[in-house]
Amino acid sequence: QVQPVESGGGSVQPGGSLRLSCAASGRTSDSRVMGWFRQAPGGKEREFVAAFSRVGDNTYYADSVKGRFTVSRDNVKNTCDLQMNNLKPEDTAVYYCAQGGVMDYSDPRKGMDYWGKGTLVTVSS
Numbered sequence: 001q002v003q004p005v006e007s008g009g010g011s012v013q014p015g016g017s018l019r020l021s022c023a024a025s026g027r028t029s030d031s032r033v034m035g036w037f038r039q040a041p042g043g044k045e046r047e048f049v050a051a052f053s054r055v056g057d058n059t060y061y062a063d064s065v066k067g068r069f070t071v072s073r074d075n076v077k078n079t080c081d082l083q084m085n086n087l088k089p090e091d092t093a094v095y096y097c098a099q100g101g102v103m104d105y106s107d108p109r110k111g112m113d114y115w116g117k118g119t120l121v122t123v124s125s
Contacts, residue, residue, distance in 0.1 A: 002026030002114045004034075004097045009119030017085045018121060022097030024078040026114065031099035034073055034080035035060075035108055038093035039118075046096065048108040052080055060103065065091075087123045094118040 008020040024031055035051035050071040051060045059071050070083040080097065098112035 004116040006097045006116045006119040011122040020082040022080045028078045037096045040093040
């Protein structure tokens, strides 16, 4: 079963930082895009956070995290990290790593083929 594996979640105070890491699995050569998504508590929809595409080494961010989060990818180790700075309570969510073949600009979720189980990030004072 192809399933990326996330690590690095936890609890932090507002203004703090966390770094999430994702290890890709399966035929990683097919996974041109690795992305991060999150689902906040209360039944909200899973939303796009950031992605890294091997095509041009392009990065993509949701407006809500621009300037605070940085996505990076190590093609040798097949990992994708999300550095999160200046965290806010509204960043509290389960964060999911995903890998896929394309970057769907209208709905990045549609371009993902495989999803991790998620890791919880809690931002609270």
